[in-house]
Amino acid sequence: MIKIQDLTKKFPDGTIALSDINLQIADGEFVFIVGPSGAGKTTLFKLLNREYLPGSGSIIFDDKDLSKLKSKEIVNHRRSLGMIFQDLKLLVNKTVFENIAVSLEVLGKKDKEIKEKVLESLNKVDLVGHVWMFPAQLSGGELQRVAIARAIVSSPKYLFADEPTGNVDPATAWSIIKLLGDINKSGTTVLVATHNAEAVDVLEKRVVRLEDGRIVKDKKGKYR
Amino acid sequence: MIKKLFTSLRRSPYQTVAAVVIIFISFFVATVYLLSAMTAQRILNELASRPQVIVFLKDDAKTEDVDGLKKSINDQFKIKDMKYLSKDDALTRYKEQNKNDQLLLELVNANILPASLEVSAVNASDLEKIYTLSKASPAVSDAVYQQEETKDLLSWVNSIRISGVVLVGFLLLESILVLLIIFALKITIRREEIEVMRLVGASFWQIRAPFILEGMFYGFLAGVFSFGLGYYFNVVLHINPLGVIPALANYAIPFDLTALNLAIWGLAEIAGAVAIGFIGSYLAVWRYLKD
Numbered sequence: 001m002i003k004i005q006d007l008t009k010k011f012p013d014g015t016i017a018l019s020d021i022n023l024q025i026a027d028g029e030f031v032f033i034v035g036p037s038g039a040g041k042t043t044l045f046k047l048l049n050r051e052y053l054p055g056s057g058s059i060i061f062d063d064k065d066l067s068k069l070k071s072k073e074i075v076n077h078r079r080s081l082g083m084i085f086q087d088l089k090l091l092v093n094k095t096v097f098e099n100i101a102v103s104l105e106v107l108g109k110k111d112k113e114i115k116e117k118v119l120e121s122l123n124k125v126d127l128v129g130h131v132w133m134f135p136a137q138l139s140g141g142e143l144q145r146v147a148i149a150r151a152i153v154s155s156p157k158y159l160f161a162d163e164p165t166g167n168v169d170p171a172t173a174w175s176i177i178k179l180l181g182d183i184n185k186s187g188t189t190v191l192v193a194t195h196n197a198e199a200v201d202v203l204e205k206r207v208v209r210l211e212d213g214r215i216v217k218d219k220k221g222k223y224r
Numbered sequence: 225m226i227k228k229l230f231t232s233l234r235r236s237p238y239q240t241v242a243a244v245v246i247i248f249i250s251f252f253v254a255t256v257y258l259l260s261a262m263t264a265q266r267i268l269n270e271l272a273s274r275p276q277v278i279v280f281l282k283d284d285a286k287t288e289d290v291d292g293l294k295k296s297i298n299d300q301f302k303i304k305d306m307k308y309l310s311k312d313d314a315l316t317r318y319k320e321q322n323k324n325d326q327l328l329l330e331l332v333n334a335n336i337l338p339a340s341l342e343v344s345a346v347n348a349s350d351l352e353k354i355y356t357l358s359k360a361s362p363a364v365s366d367a368v369y370q371q372e373e374t375k376d377l378l379s380w381v382n383s384i385r386i387s388g389v390v391l392v393g394f395l396l397l398e399s400i401l402v403l404l405i406i407f408a409l410k411i412t413i414r415r416e417e418i419e420v421m422r423l424v425g426a427s428f429w430q431i432r433a434p435f436i437l438e439g440m441f442y443g444f445l446a447g448v449f450s451f452g453l454g455y456y457f458n459v460v461l462h463i464n465p466l467g468v469i470p471a472l473a474n475y476a477i478p479f480d481l482t483a484l485n486l487a488i489w490g491l492a493e494i495a496g497a498v499a500i501g502f503i504g505s506y507l508a509v510w511r512y513l514k515d
Contacts, residue, residue, distance in 0.1 A: 049423065051423070071428060072427070075425050075426070075427045075428075076425070077425075078422075078423065078424060078425035079424070079425035081425075083423060083424070085423070089416070089419070089420050089423065091416060091417050091420060094417075102420060102421060102424060103424045103425075105430075106421060106424055106425050106426040106427070106430055107425075150424075
């Protein structure tokens with residue numbers, strides 16, 4: 001369960017990225033976060049990942065207030081999440097395998113288990129044949145799927161995807177959204193920030209709309 | 225982590241070589257100076273065991289005059305050792321010292337050599353007074369003391385110690401700074417990877433330990449090379465670094481080290497180099513990988 005109460009985030013330059021956000025996300029839920037660029041979607045994800053601290057208000061993850069976590073607890077919190085970053089954050093000098101394995105290496109898993117889980121994860125995103133390739137050898141859609149594979153390889157309780165369908169063609173975008181839906185069906189709580197109205201409309205999941213850092217809509221259904 | 229260490233070494237061979245070479249130079253110079261300081265100490269010990277003032281007695285010296293001189297020296301100064309050498313004792317020693325030169329042995333007999341008193345004082349500053357007192361005695365034909373030689377050697381030894389400490393200290397500092405720069409570069413190059421590791425939940429030490437381990441490994445390699453070369457020069461080639469100083473060349477025989485001493489030397493050198501690798505990499509990590 002994620003509980004966001006009276007959350008406000010103001011940057012040192014005076015920009016108010018988020019204001020008075022109240023949101024509750026139940027375990028196993030699928031939520032689209034939509035809104036124009038600069039609405040505060042990425043800031044919200046960075047707050048959920050504890051990259052940022054709230055200016056005021058609180059974010060409670062399973063009864064733990066993210067603002068009060070100690071260093072070791074922040075590490076454990078991040079390990080419980082799967083993050084698909086807007087800029088993907090794939091390492092260009094590492095193979096697909098190495099990029100995905102990093103999520104398991106930080107958990108201290110043994111080589112054999114890492115190999116099994118990475119292949120299993122790549123199988124889910126249909127990229128097993130690309131395991132020894134480098135990011136430069138992959139298409140935009142394939143890169144997105146590698147990022148998804150890295151995010152799900154450790155079977156996280158929460159999966160946050162920031163614009164996972166950006167810069168890919170409609171068919172690939174749809175396959176990515178479908179994949180995230182399948183991950184959600186296995187019990188993972190999924191939050192997806194997107195501009196892809198079509199995908200939102202087809203899935204008809206809960207939609208939280210942000211505009212100028214405020215929630216202007218929060219209900220199940222369509223993009224608009 | 226070990227696998228990652230070797231991957232990192234393989235991917236940045238020039239940085240590896242630079243780091244190992246700089247630590248190696250520091251420790252090899254330290255080895256040279258350590259051997260020099262040990263040799264110098266051995267020379268000083270040898271000098272301390274020798275008589276510092278030799279008082280040559282007249283052939284017709286009266287026993288009571290000789291006894292009086294011995295008593296005066298004993299009463300007025302702190303004496304470590306005073307030995308009477310008769311003419312026969314002097315001849316025996318002469319024969320021992322020149323046993324390989326038949327001509328010198330044939331030319332000398334006990335009558336030529338004077339009896340003497342060999343005096344070692346506790347304080348070097350008493351040597352001149354003992355010398356003056358002895359010269360004034362009617363039983364004494366001549367006296368010599370090796371204050372100048374001792375002073376020269378002491379001055380050499382002190383110079384070696386001071387220059388050694390300064391140079392080795394400077395080189396160690398330089399090693400640490402070079403490591404700091406190398407690891408700062410490595411951290412900068414791997415900044416994206418470090419960021420990803422942080423975001424997926426790597427702990428404080430999972431991010432930092434590989435750098436520190438790498439620094440310690442550089443130190444280990446440098447320590448092994450430095451000890452190996454020191455061993456080769458001292459044990460295999462039998463070269464003592466002080467042999468290059470003309471005044472000390474005769475004393476600078478190589479050390480005959482026991483297996484235990486060699487082990488202590490090797491371990492100390494490797495541990496020291498590993499410590500330098502640790503300090504250099506830790507400082508870089510502390511400075512450039514803040515939370």
